[in-house]
Amino acid sequence: MKDLFRGELVRLTHEEPSVRTEAEARWQRDSEFIRLADSDPAGLSSEKKIKERFEKQAEGGPSPERYFFSVRTLAEDRYIGFFGMFVDLIHSEAWVGIAIGEREFWSKGYGTDMMKLCVQYVFTELGVERLSLALHAYNPRALRSYEKCGFRLEGRTRGDMLREGRRTDTLWMGILREEWLGLDTDTAPVE
Amino acid sequence: MFDIQTQLFEGQDIRFGPIDHEKDPEIESKWTHDSEFMRLMETGPARPLSAAMIKKQYEKLEKQIEEDKNLYHFMVRAKADDRLIGKATLQWIEWTNGNAHLRLGIGAADDRRKGYGTQALGMLLRFAFAELNLFRLTAIVPEYNEGAVALLQKFGFVQEVCRRKALERDGRRWDLYVFGLLSSEWQERIKR
Numbered sequence: 001m002k003d004l005f006r007g008e009l010v011r012l013t014h015e016e017p018s019v020r021t022e023a024e025a026r027w028q029r030d031s032e033f034i035r036l037a038d039s040d041p042a043g044l045s046s047e048k049k050i051k052e053r054f055e056k057q058a059e060g061g062p063s064p065e066r067y068f069f070s071v072r073t074l075a076e077d078r079y080i081g082f083f084g085m086f087v088d089l090i091h092s093e094a095w096v097g098i099a100i101g102e103r104e105f106w107s108k109g110y111g112t113d114m115m116k117l118c119v120q121y122v123f124t125e126l127g128v129e130r131l132s133l134a135l136h137a138y139n140p141r142a143l144r145s146y147e148k149c150g151f152r153l154e155g156r157t158r159g160d161m162l163r164e165g166r167r168t169d170t171l172w173m174g175i176l177r178e179e180w181l182g183l184d185t186d187t188a189p190v191e
Numbered sequence: 192m193f194d195i196q197t198q199l200f201e202g203q204d205i206r207f208g209p210i211d212h213e214k215d216p217e218i219e220s221k222w223t224h225d226s227e228f229m230r231l232m233e234t235g236p237a238r239p240l241s242a243a244m245i246k247k248q249y250e251k252l253e254k255q256i257e258e259d260k261n262l263y264h265f266m267v268r269a270k271a272d273d274r275l276i277g278k279a280t281l282q283w284i285e286w287t288n289g290n291a292h293l294r295l296g297i298g299a300a301d302d303r304r305k306g307y308g309t310q311a312l313g314m315l316l317r318f319a320f321a322e323l324n325l326f327r328l329t330a331i332v333p334e335y336n337e338g339a340v341a342l343l344q345k346f347g348f349v350q351e352v353c354r355r356k357a358l359e360r361d362g363r364r365w366d367l368y369v370f371g372l373l374s375s376e377w378q379e380r381i382k383r
Contacts, residue, residue: 041287090236091359129364130357155352157371160290160327167326172352172369 004121006074007113015070015079017054023079024050027101036139037099039161039170065089067126071114073105080105083118085126092129094122112145119149123180130176136161137169150183151175199318200265202310207265207279207318210249215266216242218275222298231336232296234358234367261286263318267297267311276302279315281323289326289374291319295339308342316346317381320374327373333358334366347380348372 005012025047027033034042045053057068067085072078081100088094096118100111122131135142137156147153151173159167200207220242222228229237240248256262261284267277277297284291295311297303319325330348332339348370356364 091234091357093357129359130355132354132357152355154354155350155369157329157351157369158327158349158373160288160329160371162288162326172354174355174357176356 007117009113010071012069020054021051094128094131096133115149123177132174216245219245279311292329320377330370332368343370
């Protein structure tokens with residue numbers, strides 16, 4: 001069986017709240033990062049608040065609807081980002097959110113490697129029919145990465161975000177289990 | 192001149208009103224015993240709810256309105272006899288983006304196909320764009336809800352997204368559509 005937790009560049013872990021807190025406290029100060037990763041207005045939280053949030057998550061234990069992975073690089077063993085999934089068990093659909101907080105690891109294939117692990121996990125381990133995500137139209141780097149992983153663009157909600165006084169679209173993407181199975185997954189999906 | 196004379200909550204045959212905690216639970220409970228209605232209204236599993244459960248839901252809803260300030264909920268009543276016939280909601284309002292999701296349902300089978308839904312949607316759009324000053328509205332509808340798709344299209348909603356095979360019902364997969372209407376598009380239509 002293939003290793004679900006190891007890609008070409010990264011491996012999946014679950015970091016302690018203290019590790020996640022230190023990183024998050026730094027990453028949140030990078031407003032470009034926040035504006036790429038999230039759609040809520042950027043803000044700043046105290047380390048105390050951040051830590052409480054992560055500790056609460058850890059106390060809750062694993063849930064059949066929520067999955068969270070920390071991501072470390074294979075080469076330097078650095079904690080660079082994370083992804084999380086919410087699973088709608090009734091309709092057999094998962095949603096993913098993904099982010100790399102360490103800027104020096106942007107645009108180098110780490111995100112694509114992470115997403116390939118996510119897609120593989122969702123279809124081989126969770127066994128759902130569909131994986132969905134949404135992104136900002138001003139994030140073409142993410143769009144290209146998701147396309148590489150086999151996601152298809154399914155539409156855009158016109159002007160549903162107002163950023164820097166300008167209207168921008170949210171893009172909606174999805175990949176079906178049957179589509180993923182059709183890809184050559186051992187050598188990683190289509191280039 | 193400002194048009195503040197046109198009543199926001201009064202339509203031709205219907206009106207928007209607040210929840211009646213005494214009378215409404217019984218009626219809405221009846222609607223939940225109609226699985227067809229429930230499956231058109233909700234993507235979650237349909238299940239019958241007692242009047243007491245509906246009452247609790249109303250209390251939760253009003254608490255949410257008070258605390259989150261991102262939700263407007265109206266009961267739709269027939270003007271003739273003040274009978275509860277449906278509900279209309281704007282939810283997940285994002286004030287910074289001027290976006291909200293709408294929900295609309297006519298509860299009893301006898302009250303459907305009489306134009307009440309059309310009147311209610313017209314009023315809800317006016318409220319969203321002329322009172323809340325929203326930039327756009329979003330509506331999410333399964334492909335099998337042909338009535339809702341036709342109604343949205345009648346008001347100029349554009350199908351923006353097709354979430355392929357996102358729903359499982361009756362042993363098969365169905366597409367889920369995302370519709371959007373911009374304030375500017377609505378303004379153009381009411382000028383005509």
